[in-house]
Amino acid sequence: MFKRKIYISLIFGISIPVMIFIICGFNHSIADTFYMFMAGTFPIDMPYILTVAAGNAIGGMLMPIVKKITSS
Secondary structure, eight states: OHHHHHHHHHHHHHHHHHHHHHHTTOOOHHHHHHHHHHHTOTTTTHHHHHHHHHHHHHHHHHHHHHHHHHHO
16 A cells, blocks of 8 residues: 555656646747657757757756755
8 A cells, every 4th residue: 555655646746747847838848849840840940949958958957956955
């Protein structure tokens, strides 16, 4: 029974942040690159993708920094 609770919490712990990311309407560079490539607009939208990728990278680095600052 205890292991089942751990698995359920892991599933929700992973899926809830993803759902929040999608609901907030944030862009993800990998998904957007795929969509633009399939639509045939990738070379035209290159500056947009680079901006989104930079935002994703900054956001990905920001979380460990905040965690490190708050845990000290």
